[in-house]
Amino acid sequence: NAGVTQTPKFQVLKTGQSMTLQCAQDMNHNSMYWYRQDPGMGLRLIYYSASEGTTDKGEVPNGYNVSRLNKREFSLRLESAAPSQTSVYFCASREAANYGYTFGSGTRLTVV
Amino acid sequence: RKEVEQDPGPFNVPEGATVAFNCTYSNSASQSFFWYRQDCRKEPKLLMSVYSSGNEDGRFTAQLNRASQYISLLIRDSKLSDSATYLCVVNPRWGNYQLIWGAGTKLIIKP
Numbered sequence: 738n739a740g741v742t743q744t745p746k747f748q749v750l751k752t753g754q755s756m757t758l759q760c761a762q763d764m765n766h767n768s769m770y771w772y773r774q775d776p777g778m779g780l781r782l783i784y785y786s787a788s789e790g791t792t793d794k795g796e797v798p799n800g801y802n803v804s805r806l807n808k809r810e811f812s813l814r815l816e817s818a819a820p821s822q823t824s825v826y827f828c829a830s831r832e833a834a835n836y837g838y839t840f841g842s843g844t845r846l847t848v849v
Numbered sequence: 850r851k852e853v854e855q856d857p858g859p860f861n862v863p864e865g866a867t868v869a870f871n872c873t874y875s876n877s878a879s880q881s882f883f884w885y886r887q888d889c890r891k892e893p894k895l896l897m898s899v900y901s902s903g904n905e906d907g908r909f910t911a912q913l914n915r916a917s918q919y920i921s922l923l924i925r926d927s928k929l930s931d932s933a934t935y936l937c938v939v940n941p942r943w944g945n946y947q948l949i950w951g952a953g954t955k956l957i958i959k960p
Contacts (some may be wrong), residue, residue, distance in 0.1 A: 837885075840893055
């Protein structure tokens with residue numbers, strides 16, 4: 738089915754470990770996004786890529802890096818995981834700036 | 850004041866009833882608005898965009914009140930399957946990539 742695919746679905750990391758969350762979309766969307774969702778809070782934008790070859794910081798970029806590998810793929814890297822990064826991470830894409838998002842199914846990350 | 854505020858609920862509503870909830874936003878220049886639905890432990894899914902003239906999609910009606918800076922969602926003839934968290938999303942500038950999300954209103958439909 739067309740959509741946004743995220744891997745892994747679940748991950749437990751120890752403090753200080755690194756990992757990369759993968760995201761791919763097959764809808765030919767230009768823009769892609771990484772959000773985190775914490776209990777009682779709205780989704781917060783970590784990084785986004787308005788188009789292939791560009792990336793920009795969102796509201797909460799500290800501790801993260803991203804790579805827009807090509808039009809389909811947008812990865813999120815945690816270089817040195819901290820317990821404060823325990824969250825649910827969603828990747829999303831959309832056709833243009835004023836359209837709605839299509840989200841991946843999320844990655845539940847726990848940092849101990 | 851948060852940029853986008855929603856009553857967290859939960860709203861407990863009997864099946865078949867009509868329920869409405871609002872979302873207020875602080876930036877009067879905000880350009881576009883959306884309602885998303887999120888089921889427990891799932892990703893958000895677009896429910897509907899909110900247009901200035903109001904719009905309806907089956908049992909769902911969304912309205913925008915720019916003067917009072919809020920959007921509303923009305924659900925008629927509620928179904929058990931409507932139980933979810935409803936997220937309000939605001940785009941503060943036309944063409945902007947950084948949308949502002951509310952924390953959501955939880956709706957529970959009871960038989």
